[in-house]
Amino acid sequence: MRRLGWTLALVSALLVGAIGGAAITLALQGYPVPPRPAITLGGPRPADPDRTLEAPDTLLAWTPGRLPEGFATRAARIEGVRHVAVVRSGTAWLTGSTSAAGAEVDRPPAGRAIPRELAAAAPAAYRPVLPPPARPLLGALARGEVVLGASSARLRGLGEGATLRFGAVPARVAGVLPDEFVGAHEVFASNALAARLGIDRARYALLDRANPASRAAIAAGLRAAIPAGTPLRVRAPGETPVFRQGDAVIPPIALKAAFGEFAG
Numbered sequence: 001m002r003r004l005g006w007t008l009a010l011v012s013a014l015l016v017g018a019i020g021g022a023a024i025t026l027a028l029q030g031y032p033v034p035p036r037p038a039i040t041l042g043g044p045r046p047a048d049p050d051r052t053l054e055a056p057d058t059l060l061a062w063t064p065g066r067l068p069e070g071f072a073t074r075a076a077r078i079e080g081v082r083h084v085a086v087v088r089s090g091t092a093w094l095t096g097s098t099s100a101a102g103a104e105v106d107r108p109p110a111g112r113a114i115p116r117e118l119a120a121a122a123p124a125a126y127r128p129v130l131p132p133p134a135r136p137l138l139g140a141l142a143r144g145e146v147v148l149g150a151s152s153a154r155l156r157g158l159g160e161g162a163t164l165r166f167g168a169v170p171a172r173v174a175g176v177l178p179d180e181f182v183g184a185h186e187v188f189a190s191n192a193l194a195a196r197l198g199i200d201r202a203r204y205a206l207l208d209r210a211n212p213a214s215r216a217a218i219a220a221g222l223r224a225a226i227p228a229g230t231p232l233r234v235r236a237p238g239e240t241p242v243f244r245q246g247d248a249v250i251p252p253i254a255l256k257a258a259f260g261e262f263a264g
Helices: 002-028 069-075 122-128 137-142 150-156 192-194 215-224 251-257
Strands: 056-064 083-092 096-097 102-108 116-123 148-150 162-166 169-177 187-190 202-209 232-235
Touching: 002 150, 056 192, 056 215, 069 083, 069 202, 083 122, 083 162, 083 192, 116 122, 116 192, 116 251, 122 137, 122 202, 122 215, 137 148, 137 169, 148 202, 150 169, 169 187, 169 192, 187 192, 202 215
Parallel strands: 116 187, 148 169
Antiparallel strands: 056 202, 056 232, 083 116, 083 202, 096 102, 096 162, 148 187, 162 169
C-alpha cells in the first residue's frame, strides 16, 4: 500500500509538472497563454432553432482514422437518406495572416508555422446540412475562399476580409460561422483548396434524412455498407456537443483556448 501511495504521488507530480512545463514553454516561445477559459467553444448560438446545424433530420457518422472508400455512395443508397456530405480534415500550417485592413496579425518565427485544423467539403454537398442564412458563404468557398469558426476568429482577432497564408497558398476569409456549423474546426474550405494543402482524408459524414426515417434503420444500413469489424459511431442531435469525428474528444481550438498556441 505504501508503494502504491508513492506511485500515485509520483504520477500526480509528473502530470502537474508536464502541464506547467507546457505553459512555460509556450510563454518562452513568445505566444501568450490566456487565462482559462479564454474562449467558450461554440460561440453565440442563434435563438432561432431553424438556424442550428444539427436539424432533427441530420445524423453524424464516422469511423476511426478515416471513412472507408465509397462510404458516401453507399450511404446515399440507404432508404431514408436524402443527402450525404463528407467532410475532410487535417492540419494546415499557417505562415502568416493579415486583417481586412492589411495589418499583419500572424507572423511566426522564420522557418516555423502555426498548425490550424482545417476541414473541407464539396460546397454543393454541404448545402443541405447548413441553415439557409449560412448558405451564401458556400459560393465563396467554391471560389477558393475560407470560413472561420467563431472561436477561431476570436482567437486570431480576424474576420471577414482577412487573408490567411499557408505557404504559397493565400486564402481570403469570406465570413465567420458558429463553431457547430463547421464541426468546431478552425478553418473551413472547399475540397479543392484542401487538396492544394495536402488535406484529403475523409473524416466524417453528415446525413440529411427524410422524416420519419428511423435512426436505427439508417445506422444498420451504414454498418452493412462498411467492412466487417470496422467501428462505426452514429450520433443524433443532442447526443454530442459538436458534429465531427472523435466527437467525444476536445477539439484543438478548445485546447488552444485553454493553453495557448505554438509555432513549429
